[in-house]
Amino acid sequence: MSVLTIDGVWKEFHGHSVLRGIDLEVNPHEVVSLIGASGSGKSTLLRCVNLLETVDDGAIFLDGEEITDPRVNVDHVRRRLGIVFQAFNLFPHMTVLDNITLAPRQVHGVGRAAAEEQAHGLLARFGLADKARAYPDQLSGGQQQRVAIIRALATQPRLMLLDEVTSALDPELVVEVLGIIRELKESGMTMILTTHEMGFCRDISDTVCFLDGGVLVEKGPAEQIFTAPEHPRTREFLRSVL
Ligand code: ADP
Ligand code: MG
Numbered sequence: 001m002s003v004l005t006i007d008g009v010w011k012e013f014h015g016h017s018v019l020r021g022i023d024l025e026v027n028p029h030e031v032v033s034l035i036g037a038s039g040s041g042k043s044t045l046l047r048c049v050n051l052l053e054t055v056d057d058g059a060i061f062l063d064g065e066e067i068t069d070p071r072v073n074v075d076h077v078r079r080r081l082g083i084v085f086q087a088f089n090l091f092p093h094m095t096v097l098d099n100i101t102l103a104p105r106q107v108h109g110v111g112r113a114a115a116e117e118q119a120h121g122l123l124a125r126f127g128l129a130d131k132a133r134a135y136p137d138q139l140s141g142g143q144q145q146r147v148a149i150i151r152a153l154a155t156q157p158r159l160m161l162l163d164e165v166t167s168a169l170d171p172e173l174v175v176e177v178l179g180i181i182r183e184l185k186e187s188g189m190t191m192i193l194t195t196h197e198m199g200f201c202r203d204i205s206d207t208v209c210f211l212d213g214g215v216l217v218e219k220g221p222a223e224q225i226f227t228a229p230e231h232p233r234t235r236e237f238l239r240s241v242l
Contacts (some may be wrong), residue, residue, distance in 0.1 A: 001064055002027050002158050003190045003234070004049065009058035011044055011214075019215040020043050021058070026159070026192060030034055031185050033201045036211035037237060042194040045211075046161045049192070056157070079107060082152030083110045086146040086164040090151070092137040097132040100151045113155075120148045126180050142173030146180050148229065153184070160184065162193040178204075183192055198241055202226045210234045 004026040018041045026032050034042040037164040049052040049060060051067060051074050058067045067077045090099050100122065101115035110118075123129050126146055136144050145165055152160060162181065166174040178200050184191065185204055195201050201208060205222040210231070218231040229235050 001060075003030075004043070004062060004192070005061040006049070007059045008062070009060065010056045011041075011048060011053060018214045019048070019055075021215075022216050024209060024216065024219070028192060029188045030190055030191045032206055032207045032209060034209050034211055035198070035201060035204040035237070036193065039087075040209055041214040043163055046163050046194065047082075047191065049159075050081055050161060051077055057060060075107075077234070079155065080158040082106055082155065082157030082160040084152050084160070084162050086167045088136065088141065088148055088168070090144055090148055092136050094135075095132065095135050096128070096136070096139070096147050098156050099136070099147060103151070103155050111240070116149065119150075119154060122153060126183070127151055127176075140173060141169050142176045145169065145173075145177045149177070149180055149184075153189075157169040160189055160191040160193075162191060162195075164194055164196065165214055166195065166197060171230050185215050196237075196241070210237060211236070215229045 001153060002025045004024050004211060006024040010018055011023040022045060022117060034045065036042055044053060048055050055068050059066050061079060062077060097116060097119055100119040103113060104110040104115040104118065120132060123132055124193065128143060130141065166177050174197065179196065184206055194221060202222050207219060208222045208225040209219045210217050210225065210235050218225065218229060218234045224235065226238065229238060
């Protein structure tokens with residue numbers, strides 16, 4: 001069964017359709033990238049999955065359960081998602097360790113000792129073992145974003161949603177964040193990501209979706225989209241960014 005199924009999703013803002021009948025299936029361990037010009041609807045689609053936006057038509061299923069059903073428990077759905085955005089959203093007044101253990105302890109009911117043990121394990125795995133007691137403003141942007149990803153991982157999400165997680169970083173810091181995403185893929189995490197890093201996108205994605213004006217114009221294996229896109233608009237977009 002698919003992890004996520006997006007079925008004919010439409011979304012409009014002030015009478016302007018920004019998602020126009022999006023269909024997408026994400027299978028276990030699959031990495032799906034959304035590419036397209038600014039304003040094409042990538043973030044809105046992720047926000048619909050995360051239930052930060054309601055859809056106007058169509059439906060979204062997570063592990064077979066319709067999460068766009070108005071009766072769904074939103075918190076219950078979000079607990080199964082790991083979300084990281086462009087801006088580092090760490091709590092500035094909390095240490096790295098407390099940032100990471102907050103949701104496992106308060107939302108998932110994990111005890112402090114177990115949550116901290118898991119957090120230390122994740123920090124060690126991603127090269128941040130010595131930062132557990134640091135505050136966010138004592139870290140580089142790349143380190144902060146790695147902590148944000150670790151924080152999302154700490155709740156053992158079914159699906160990770162990563163929206164432009166390297167866009168706010170200086171180029172030399174991008175690579176360390178891309179490295180953690182690559183390792184997540186190797187560990188089998190199912191992910192949907194948006195990125196401007198086309199080389200990385202080609203390298204890491206199983207499936208690439210090109211959005212244009214809220215339409216999912218073309219979808220296919222990364223290698224095919226980057227070497228032999230079928231749609232003229234995909235070709236035009238890739239020419240403009242590669
Ligand atoms: P992308 O992430 O591909 O750059 P977005 O999903 O952010 O695109 O935006 C798609 C379109 O929806 C844009 O025209 C944007 O201005 C519009 N939009 C996004 N969020 C809102 C909102 N909350 N209110 C009104 N318009 C919005
Ligand atoms: Mg966006």
